[in-house]
Amino acid sequence: MLRKDHTESHAGPLSDGDSESTDVVIVGYGPVGAMVANLLGQAGIRTIVFERDVKPHSMPRAGATDDEVLRVFQAAGLADQLLPLLDLGQSTQFRSARSVPLVTMRPRGGRNGFPKLAFFYQPDLERVLHEGIARYPHVAVRTGVRVEGLHEDDDGVTVWTRGGAHGRQKATRARYVVACDGGRSTVRNLRCIAFTGSTYAQPWLVVDAKLEAPLTDVTSFQFIGDPDRPAVTLPLPGTHHRWEFMVLPGEDRTEFATLENARRLVSPWVDPDRITILRHIVYTFHARTAARWRSGRVLLAGDAAHLMPPFAGQGLGSGLRDAHNLAWKLAAVVADDADPSLLDSYETERRPHVTRMTWLTRFSGALVQTRHRRVATVRDVMLTKMARLPYFTEGRFKPDLRYSSGAFETSPRRAGAGHAFPQPTVRTPEGRMVPLDDLIGGGWALIGRDLDPQVHLSSESRALWDTLGTPYLSLGRPGRRRARHEAGTIAVEDLDGHALDFFRRHGGDFAIVRPDRIVFAMPDIRELDHAADLYRALIRGKSRRHPLPRSSV
Incomplete structure (x- = not known):
């Protein structure tokens, strides 16, 4: 049963025109709130954004991001607008007190289809997000509006707001509220959610x-x-x-x-x-996290849920990963395609990853912040030795986007579930070379390793995936895509080898990929139909939850 925290505002009686309704209210119009709004708008969800400031923030705050976050912009249909504004392929360097280079890190890999390090000017990034929202008439943005109260009942949340210093109080009715209103979150405080952690001694x-x-x-x-x-x-x-x-x-x-x-x-x-x-x-700088990220129909994202030091450039990136993880789940619940319990998996999945990223930022900060000369000398010697290790210089130490538990198959035999599925460049039957995500779209996808998924699905399972608009792909090596396949299956070649390598490392004949590009399951041929049962259990919540059966092979 959902927890119903009860918060009343000092509100008088409503008159005509004082109330409105929507599916989702987002509080906060920074990058995280704007990304959630873009993704919900893309899903057709009626959304209202409330922002207390009248004008967008004109000063930069964050400045660095990575390939995982660029993939979120791609999912929102905004990568082409953002990429020309980025400084891509840069390096990170540690220097001594005399500014002698000790180690230079040039991240390599690119399994997400983008360079692993990118720098941006935040006002430009926010402008891309704000212009993206203009695509959706069912998404409204209200600036100069502050939230003063919340009240949740069995059917939704009433959000009490006031425009300007002396404006009239207004009630907005929503099924869910997403708080993206920063480290001093009004919504988090209204829900009486503790925000614990440490404040750095060094400003x-x-x-x-x-x-x-x-x-x-x-x-x-x-x-x-x-x-x-x-x-x-x-x-x-x-x-x-x-x-x-x-x-x-x-x-x-x-x-x-x-x-x-x-x-x-x-x-x-x-x-x-x-x-x-x-x-x-x-x-x-702070390293803090909210005691819980879901309180009934209210969810926290970005800095409202967690803060971390800036030394590894992961604060904003973690918030945008929150947006990608949460938006598709919220859209499915609002559309009655998923049970509300699915929203519990948001914190289950995201919190451990945020914890790992916070540790990385604190470690990076510790390297640069020491003021003890002997410690600094030892550090410099250590960094000089690390300069010979590709694990360090290529940035392999950064935790990949993967979840240990949540809304996916957790069988130890299929360790690939919970990982982000790679994005190679693929060649289509027409000879086009496209990023995989552009081909499969923004929903679920069913990808076979040199197999046609439709051939191995029962009619009942196929009906489920068809209802979700799931594309079917058969993925082969360059020059070796399947010549025969069912109508509707797209046979493509993995030109980079990233996806085929993922199959080799994790096993399974198929990868069922969630809208946020996290692998839901990696079944063998005999297990493929059972993945539909798992979907019904974990996403729709309409049958007993159970793992995929062990194959007899």
């Missing part, structure tokens, strides 16, 4: 600037491991640049954040008279 000054031209001697993301004052310097797309400087013990934060001090600190890199400093502000 940092962040300086964002517009240059006349990119710095020729700073062409990568650089951590400066200077015990006297650790620093970060980061070129962003165009002529934008960011510096970050540790505030040392005993320094006054207010004085340290002055424009004069910001100009002094950046002067070793650039003439401060030849740049425009857009922002200079002291931040204290």
Whole structure:
């Protein structure tokens, strides 16, 4: 049974025109809220977004992302708009106190179909997301509106809002609410959800600037491991640049954040008279998480659910992964294609991955933040040795997107379930070369390893997948796609080998892929029909949950 936290606002009686209804209310119009709105809009879900600020945030905050997040933009139909605005293929470098390069990391792999590291200017990224929402007339955005209260009952949630300082209070009725309203989340506080964790003792000054031209001697993301004052310097797309400087013990934060001090600190890199400093502000970094990410019909995402330090560039990325995981589940529940219990799997899946990413950011921060000279010397020696290890220099230490439990088959024989299915470039029967996700669309997919899925499905199972609009693919090696297949099956060649390698590593003849590209099951031929039963149990919740049977092979 759903938990019904009860929060009342101080509301008077409603008059005509004071109320409206929708399927989903999103609170917060930052990148995470905007991505959830795009994905729900794509699914045809009526959505209203409430944002307390009148105008979009004009200052950059996040600056780095990865291939997994670019795949989320692809799922939202926005990759083509975003890619020209990115700085792709950059490297990350650790430098000593004397700015001597110790190790350079150039992530390699690209199994998601994009470069593994990308830098962006956040106002540009948000503009892409906001323009994307304009595609959907059933998605409305209300700015200058603050949420003042919530009340949940058996049928939905009433969200009480007020526009402007003296506007009239209004009630919006929704089936679900998604809180994407940041680390100081109003919605999380209204639901009395604890937000626990640690606040870093060392505050940092962040300086964002517009240059006349990119710095020729700073062409990568650089951590400066200077015990006297650790620093970060980061070129962003165009002529934008960011510096970050540790505030040392005993320094006054207010004085340290002055424009004069910001100009002094950046002067070793650039003439401060030849740049425009857009922002200079002291931040204290957090590592916190909400006690629960679902409270009845209210769900938390992004910074409202978790905060992490910025040192590995994973804060915003984790929020956008939340959006991809949650949106398809919420859309299925709203459309009555899934049982509401499916929403419980959102936190079950996402929380452990966020925990792993938080550990990575804290480890990265520990490398750069030490102020003990002996520790820094040992660190520098260690990094110099790590410079010879591809595991480190190619970024293989970053945890892949995979879940250990949730809404997928958890048999130990099929360890590929719960992993993100790779995205190779495939060749179609017409000779086109396309990314796999563009071919299978935004829903479920059934992919055979050199097999036609339709041939091995019973009529009952096929009816289920057909109802979901599931595309059927037969995936073969270059030059060896299937010549014969059922009408409706697309026979393609895996030009990169990523997907076929995934099959070899994890077994199974088929991969059933969820809308968020996570593998739902990897059955053998004899198990394929049972995967439909598993879908009914885990997604629709209409039969006893059970694992796929063990094959006799």
